[in-house]
Amino acid sequence: MKLKDFDFRILKHKNERENYASCNNDECVCNSAFLYGDEAKFRLGEFILSGEKTGQETQVELYTGIKDSCGNKIYEKDILKVSNKIKDEEDEEFVAIAKKYTDDSIPLYFMLYEPNRKNWYDFEYYETEIIGNIHEVEIGKVYF
Incomplete structure (x- = not known):
């Protein structure tokens, strides 16, 4: 099976402000705990690599x-x-x-x-x- 055949979400890592925003605006729509669909598939490698650097485990949850x-x-x-x-x-x-x-x-x-x-x-x-x-x-x- 290939990655494109799976449907999953990724639990994002919390930032230093203890939320999920990837920008400096805590009210931004990017302050969601999960990535879904194509964005999750596209960014999976990024999360695994950043998790290795920070010691945070990347959590993938299947549909x-x-x-x-x-x-x-x-x-x-x-x-x-x-x-x-x-x-x-x-x-x-x-x-x-x-x-x-x-x-x-x-x-x-x-x-x-x-x-x-x-x-x-x-x-x-x-x-x-x-x-x-x-x-x-x-x-x-x-x-x-």
């Missing part, structure tokens, strides 16, 4: 191939509000993280991980809505 109920792409480490698709069942809502599920028989598979109960859930049976990601939202402080 799961799944969109939430609002049509937004779900990337690994997104925090999601989750509810049952089957309305006859108990309509419990909970918070989960999109994570890679590791199993020797499955090369790459994404599932919902609910950290409080340490349970794994398949996306297929649940409706999801992105409410943040682990870099910007503390999962223990998410309520609805």
Whole structure:
């Protein structure tokens, strides 16, 4: 597979002001935590090299191939509000993280991980809505 075949985002390194702006204007649109799409692919090498110089690890997060109920792409480490698709069942809502599920028989598979109960859930049976990601939202402080 080639890089062009992947969809991912890069978590940008924080600057000396502890934000993500690449210019001196903290209110600039460049003060986003992530790079997406073609810009992420184009600048991946730059982030790896600068990370080697500064000692910061470059974090690449893959697109799961799944969109939430609002049509937004779900990337690994997104925090999601989750509810049952089957309305006859108990309509419990909970918070989960999109994570890679590791199993020797499955090369790459994404599932919902609910950290409080340490349970794994398949996306297929649940409706999801992105409410943040682990870099910007503390999962223990998410309520609805």
